[in-house]
Amino acid sequence: xxxxxxxxxxxxxxxxxxxxxxxxxxxxxxxxxxxxxxxxxxxxxxxxxxxxxxxxxxxxxxxxxxxxxxxxxxxxxxxxxxxxxxxxxxxxxxxxxxxxxxxxxxxxxxxxxxxxxxxxxxxxxxxxxxxxxxxxxxxxxxxxxxxxxxxxxxxxxxxxxxxxxxxxxxxxxxxxxxxxxxxxxxxxxxxxxxxxxxxxxxxxxxxxxxxxxxxxxxxxxxxxxxxxxxxxxxxxxxxxxxxxxxxxxxxxxxxxxxxxxxxxxxxxxxxxxxxxxxxxxxxxxxxxxxxxxxxxxxxxxxxxxxxxxxxxxxxxxxxxxxxxxxxxxxxxxxxxxxxxxxxxxxxxxxxxxxxxxxxxxxxxxxxxxxxxxxxxxxxxxxxxxxxxxxxxxxxxxxxxxxxxxxxxxxxxxxxxxxxxxxxxxxxxxxxxxxxxxxxxxxxxxxxxxxxxxxxxxxxxxxxxxxxxxxxxxxxxxxxxxxxxxxxxxxxxxxxxxxxxxx
Ligand code: AMP
Numbered sequence: 332x333x334x335x336x337x338x339x340x341x342x343x344x345x346x347x348x349x350x351x352x353x354x355x356x357x358x359x360x361x362x363x364x365x366x367x368x369x370x371x372x373x374x375x376x377x378x379x380x381x382x383x384x385x386x387x388x389x390x391x392x393x394x395x396x397x398x399x400x401x402x403x404x405x406x407x408x409x410x411x412x413x414x415x416x417x418x419x420x421x422x423x424x425x426x427x428x429x430x431x432x433x434x435x436x437x438x439x440x441x442x443x444x445x446x447x448x449x450x451x452x453x454x455x456x457x458x459x460x461x462x463x464x465x466x467x468x469x470x471x472x473x474x475x476x477x478x479x480x481x482x483x484x485x486x487x488x489x490x491x492x493x494x495x496x497x498x499x500x501x502x503x504x505x506x507x508x509x510x511x512x513x514x515x516x517x518x519x520x521x522x523x524x525x526x527x528x529x530x531x532x533x534x535x536x537x538x539x540x541x542x543x544x545x546x547x548x549x550x551x552x553x554x555x556x557x558x559x560x561x562x563x564x565x566x567x568x569x570x571x572x573x574x575x576x577x578x579x580x581x582x583x584x585x586x587x588x589x590x591x592x593x594x595x596x597x598x599x600x601x602x603x604x605x606x607x608x609x610x611x612x613x614x615x616x617x618x619x620x621x622x623x624x625x626x627x628x629x630x631x632x633x634x635x636x637x638x639x640x641x642x643x644x645x646x647x648x649x650x651x652x653x654x655x656x657x658x659x660x661x662x663x664x665x666x667x668x669x670x671x672x673x674x675x676x677x678x679x680x681x682x683x684x685x686x687x688x689x690x691x692x693x694x695x696x697x698x699x700x701x702x703x704x705x706x707x708x709x710x711x712x713x714x715x716x717x718x719x720x721x722x723x724x725x726x727x728x729x730x731x732x733x734x735x736x737x738x739x740x741x742x743x744x745x746x747x748x749x750x751x752x753x754x755x756x757x758x759x760x761x762x763x764x765x766x767x768x769x770x771x772x773x774x775x776x777x778x779x780x781x782x783x784x785x786x787x788x789x790x791x792x793x794x795x796x797x798x799x800x801x802x803x804x805x806x807x808x809x810x811x812x813x814x815x816x817x818x819x820x821x822x823x824x825x826x827x828x829x830x831x832x833x
Contacts, residue, residue: 349377354384356409359451364405367447373398378558379534380406386532388552392559394538394684396663400444403430403504403534404478408449410502411477415453424455424475425499431483431523433510434654435460435631436638441506442480454478461485462631469494483511483519490526497526503551508537509544517547524551538684539677570683572695573721574707579700581728583614586670588726589696590620590648595666597641600650601682602626603671611670612650622648625655653678661685669697672706676713696721 349372351364372380375393382389383406393399407428416423430445432438442458449456456478459468465488472479472494479486479495489495503524505511511520533552537544548555577585586600602608605626612624623637623646634655640646641661649661653673664686673679686693697718699707711717 354380354405356380356405357412357452359412360405360408360448362451363448366450369401373402373560375399375558375560376402376405378560379403382556382558383407383532383534384409386410388532388555389534390548390552390555390557391534391536392538392540392557393536394681396684397560399506399536400441401448403506403536404441404445404448407478407502407504408445408452408454411454412452414477417453421473421475424477426476426479426495426497427499428478428502428504429486429497429500429523429527430478430480430504430506431486431511431520432480432506433482433514433516434507435462435482436634437507438480438482439635445478445480449478456480459485459489461488465489465492465494483516483523487519487522490523497523498528500527500531502532503527503534505533505535505537508535508547509539509541512541512543512547517543520547538681570686570693570695572683572697572718574697574699574718575721575723577698577700577723578728579702582670582698582700583611584729585698585723585726586611586668587615587618587620588723589668589698590615592725593666593694596647597644597664598648598666598668599656599661599664599682599685600648600668600670601656601673602650602652603674605652607671608650608652608655612648615648615650620648621646622650624650626652627654629655653682656682656685664693666694666696669695669699672697672699672703672710674706676706676709679710680714 350370351361351372354372356364375391375397376399379389379391379399379402383403389403391399391402393402411427414427418424430438430441432441438458438460442456445456455474455476457468457471457476458480459472460482461484465485468485468489469492472489481489486495490497505520511517533555535548535552535555575585575589589595590598600611602611602624605628608624608626612622615622623640625634625637629637637646637649638661641649650670667682667686669679669682673682683693683695686695697707707718
């Protein structure tokens with residue numbers, strides 16, 4: 332988990348002699364690192380920090396959990412120290428470093444890290460993201476701030492309202508660039524890049540390197556130094572994967588059974604849909620398991636509260652959609668469960684990457700039914716291995732008196748929109764596009780049949796379907812279409828990185 336500093340045993344092996352003290356960082360920064368208890372840099376930090384300090388552009392292959400945030404923020408703070416001052420004048424604190432992230436959760440995590448690392452310096456930093464009142468963000472921005480961490484949409488809102496000028500940005504970071512493209516942020520990114528001075532240092536981090544990512548990198552990076560960490564491969568190898576084939580109706584009971592059987596106390600369960608996540612979480616709670624669901628329809632506060640409770644161990648099971656889980660600083664989990672196999676095989680790799688981090692071993696369990704055979708085949712094709720088929724011993728299916736539609740009607744729900752998957756754009760707080768999670772694959776139908784008469788209404792289940800107010804720009808973008816997610820090769824996904832064309 333994030334609050335536990337990374338196990339640096341593996342890192343110490345990778346770079347035994349390197350210590351933070353070797354980078355020549357300012358004493359204020361070294362003090363902050365000592366406060367955090369960091370001694371050895373992680374591999375990505377060991378590689379990135381000297382290169383960024385030299386002023387070079389960087390293309391980094393790294394996921395959340397590798398320590399990449401300190402890898403870019405420490406040298407940024409070091410380089411900006413030349414401009415640090417205690418003046419009250421906003422003009423003396425122009426935005427000099429901009430960090431773009433796909434989700435508000437990641438933005439908050441990066442901002443927390445930057446604040447901690449810069450705490451003994453006069454440098455100011457702040458975070459802006461959607462789904463929150465703009466006023467407090469505006470006040471902070473107008474006072475002047477050197478480092479801004481932002482989701483693209485909200486940043487542009489502030490630019491439009493002249494709350495922020497990007498004319499003096501000398502360092503740009505694109506964090507989780509692949510996710511930003513997946514979520515349809517390309518037009519926003521291009522608009523932001525056009526607002527920046529031509530001469531600047533650029534750092535791009537991405538877990539995967541699709542042709543689109545390379546195209547983006549070629550268009551804005553200047554002779555980047557390629558930095559990759561081999562750990563993602565090791566991670567995948569350390570994860571024990573197993574799939575259980577079950578009846579669709581039994582999936583919830585099987586997940587409950589597995590959680591109990593394995594006495595799991597900290598597990599993320601992935602659901603493809605918001606309603607599926609809510610329903611599973613509710614089911615687990617009814618069975619006495621401390622569970623909570625997070626998805627795009629939950630407010631920022633609700634998601635943060637669930638995350639905090641999960642990190643503290645007050646919640647044992649976090650049921651999440653891919654969008655909600657994206658960017659969450661949750662790693663090193665002993666186990667993740669796929670309640671649904673993801674529609675996109677790449678998401679499977681991202682999901683199982685939550686476990687088995689930092690050299691530890693982990694379990695990735697999936698349940699699937701007949702209709703998911705093709706999804707499993709896609710995953711196995713991508714990861715180039717056959718996932719072990721497990722046998723459920725001692726599992727006794729519960730008698731079900733109604734079919735799914737009957738159950739749904741009992742709760743007063745409508746038949747969901749086909750698949751009703753989580754929207755990608757809701758995460759930046761700028762409304763939802765109504766597309767699929769990645770927007771490119773048609774959602775599956777839940778099957779035909781008469782909708783039974785409504786009976787009792789449980790308001791809990793109706794809550795997630797409050798309509799969102801999609802802002803105008805969102806609608807325009809939805810109409811323009813999200814760029815289709817390209818097919819990614821396993822080698823690239825797991826760190827076997829092709830050289831970028833200079
Ligand atoms: P990140 O990949 O940047 O999200 O970092 C993952 C976690 O590792 C964060 O909780 C950091 O606080 C922690 N971390 C980052 N660098 C180090 C380090 N050199 N030593 C120990 N922990 C670290």
